[in-house]
Amino acid sequence: MAGYSYHRPRKSITLTVLLGALLIYSILPLTWMLFSVTKTQPELLSSFGLWFSGDFAFFDNVGDVLTHDDGVFLKWFANTLVYVVVGAGGATVLATAAGYGLAKYRFRGRNAVFAVILGAIAVPGTALAVPTFLLFSQWGLTNTMWAVILPSLVSPFGLYLMWVFSAEAVPTEILEAARVDGSGEWRTFFTISLRLLAPGIVTVALFAIVATWNNYFLPLIMLNDPDLYPLVLGLYQWLADASGIGAQPVFNLVITGSFLTIVPIVVVFLVLQRYWQSGLNAGSVKA
Amino acid sequence: MTPFLVAFALMIVTPLVYSMYLSLFRNQLMGGTTFAGFANYVTAFTDPKLWDGVGRVGLFLVVQVPIMLGIALIAALAIDSGRLHGKSFFRVALFLPYAVPGVVAVLMWGFMYDDRLGLTGSVNDLVGFPLIDPYTKQWILTAIGNIVTWEFVGYNMLILYAALKTVPLEIYEAAAIDGANQFRIVRSIKIPAVRGALVIATIFSILGSFQLFNEPTILKQIEPALISTYYTPNIYAYNLSFVGNQVSYAATVAIVMGLVTAVVAYVVQLRGTRREI
Numbered sequence: 001m002a003g004y005s006y007h008r009p010r011k012s013i014t015l016t017v018l019l020g021a022l023l024i025y026s027i028l029p030l031t032w033m034l035f036s037v038t039k040t041q042p043e044l045l046s047s048f049g050l051w052f053s054g055d056f057a058f059f060d061n062v063g064d065v066l067t068h069d070d071g072v073f074l075k076w077f078a079n080t081l082v083y084v085v086v087g088a089g090g091a092t093v094l095a096t097a098a099g100y101g102l103a104k105y106r107f108r109g110r111n112a113v114f115a116v117i118l119g120a121i122a123v124p125g126t127a128l129a130v131p132t133f134l135l136f137s138q139w140g141l142t143n144t145m146w147a148v149i150l151p152s153l154v155s156p157f158g159l160y161l162m163w164v165f166s167a168e169a170v171p172t173e174i175l176e177a178a179r180v181d182g183s184g185e186w187r188t189f190f191t192i193s194l195r196l197l198a199p200g201i202v203t204v205a206l207f208a209i210v211a212t213w214n215n216y217f218l219p220l221i222m223l224n225d226p227d228l229y230p231l232v233l234g235l236y237q238w239l240a241d242a243s244g245i246g247a248q249p250v251f252n253l254v255i256t257g258s259f260l261t262i263v264p265i266v267v268v269f270l271v272l273q274r275y276w277q278s279g280l281n282a283g284s285v286k287a
Numbered sequence: 288m289t290p291f292l293v294a295f296a297l298m299i300v301t302p303l304v305y306s307m308y309l310s311l312f313r314n315q316l317m318g319g320t321t322f323a324g325f326a327n328y329v330t331a332f333t334d335p336k337l338w339d340g341v342g343r344v345g346l347f348l349v350v351q352v353p354i355m356l357g358i359a360l361i362a363a364l365a366i367d368s369g370r371l372h373g374k375s376f377f378r379v380a381l382f383l384p385y386a387v388p389g390v391v392a393v394l395m396w397g398f399m400y401d402d403r404l405g406l407t408g409s410v411n412d413l414v415g416f417p418l419i420d421p422y423t424k425q426w427i428l429t430a431i432g433n434i435v436t437w438e439f440v441g442y443n444m445l446i447l448y449a450a451l452k453t454v455p456l457e458i459y460e461a462a463a464i465d466g467a468n469q470f471r472i473v474r475s476i477k478i479p480a481v482r483g484a485l486v487i488a489t490i491f492s493i494l495g496s497f498q499l500f501n502e503p504t505i506l507k508q509i510e511p512a513l514i515s516t517y518y519t520p521n522i523y524a525y526n527l528s529f530v531g532n533q534v535s536y537a538a539t540v541a542i543v544m545g546l547v548t549a550v551v552a553y554v555v556q557l558r559g560t561r562r563e564i
Contacts (some may be wrong), residue, residue: 239505
């Protein structure tokens with residue numbers, strides 16, 4: 001025993017150094033990017049990646065990104081916001097309502113519904129892409145924003161998380177007490193359950209936001225019109241422009257554009273971390 | 288409840304059924320689309336391009352997934368041990384790459400791999416000969432594996448860490464009283480506690496490996512010669528339907544891959560749960 005306690009174990013330098021190495025690996029590309037956004041195109045090609053070099057060109061690069069091709073980057077940014085707000089927002093609402101319903105109300109076929117949804121988590125997303133594209137083109141939906149939004153509304157994983165979380169976080173006794181007191185189901189949901197579910201909702205929303213913000217495959221097959229592109233697809237387009245034969249090298253645009261793409265999502269991530277960490281912990285109780 | 292089921296039926300069930308239907312036909316340049324029965328499946332099972340891709344993602348899976356999950360498990364155990372300086376900082380920083388869009392992750396690594404733009408050139412200059420050159424046939428799959436590991440190691444770490452947190456503190460105290468040392472506790476309490484989460488993480492990683500598409504597709508923009516149009520089954524299906532107009536055969540390839548994935552995932556789950564007894 002010798003003074004050893006599980007509540008206050010002694011800190012280990014070895015372990016910290018070991019994880020430190022992993023940490024450096026995790027942030028290495030991001031560090032490289034932080035230095036690269038400050039460089040001009042020629043400096044990018046000629047200087048060492050992990051230090052400054054030449055003029056501090058960050059603001060010029062940002063200016064170039066925002067004005068390149070008549071400000072198409074800002075249009076892509078606005079598109080991405082639409083996809084995230086409508087797609088991820090809708091997915092969160094649907095998953096919350098359905099997960100709560102599955103956890104708190106008994107009805108016929110409940111187990112069957114649950115089994116089918118669990119199975120759907122395992123369906124490879126890209127296996128659905130080709131038939132979805134064909135169906136959408138018959139319905140005249142391809143090359144519209146709906147082609148990206150509609151498929152991202154369904155999140156079996158989000159539903160699963162909400163189901164587990166609702167079962168844990170909202171005691172059935174509270175709901176019964178509210179019913180005895182004459183509160184309607186909707187009122188109970190909005191005044192009592194919603195507050196208890198908040199960490200779970202934030203977790204589901206965060207995963208949905210990351211998924212839609214970063215969605216590449218679906219827009220790639222659904223959209224032809226660059227005016228409808230989300231950011232990541234636009235960046236891919238720029239990369240293709242930069243590396244083709246006889247292309248104008250615009251690596252500084254690609255790199256600075258990438259940087260501007262990840263800043264908002266990383267900020268959202270850090271701001272919401274208190275919530276998603278508790279949501280994930282509670283979600284794993286049953287998993 | 289109902290809106291989700293409607294959306295679910297429209298966006299998942301309908302395309303699935305439709306692709307099964309499609310796979311029974313044949314697209315020809317002349318004569319249009321005709322009913323073909325299971326002919327597409329016969330073709331798929333003997334298609335060397337498809338199985339070349341399956342072999343590649345299989346190799347990727349066998350090597351990359353254990354490495355990634357091993358690192359994730361060590362990191363989760365280290366953070367959970369409470370013996371780390373700045374543990375919440377580690378937890379957030381290691382998870383951060385998950386928020387980075389796959390396209391951007393590949394761009395960053397893709398440039399860093401590059402001899403002129405990136406760091407491999409600097410490393411090679413330092414040692415004086417081309418020590419690492421990710422853009423060669425032998426290295427490119429490793430290069431892709433590194434990107435995927437970078438993206439998802441923190442995510443898996445968090446899943447495992449969340450499972451470790453559910454172990455009640457009293458169990459550790461009891462173990463300490465019984466004289467169990469750190470390694471004993473890890474082996475007899477912590478590893479069994481995360482087994483369920485580990486099975487789930489493995490299954491998700493298998494799904495991801497079989498669907499490998501984004502990373503090689505984007506790297507192809509940087510280094511076109513190294514990545515073929517059938518590099519992975521998914522790239523093959525994509526090229527079949529959007530470049531080759533062979534929609535029915537593409538649907539067949541997707542279904543065959545879905546079946547292969549389901550079988551592998553099922554076997555992993557069986558093994559994972561059997562050992563629990």
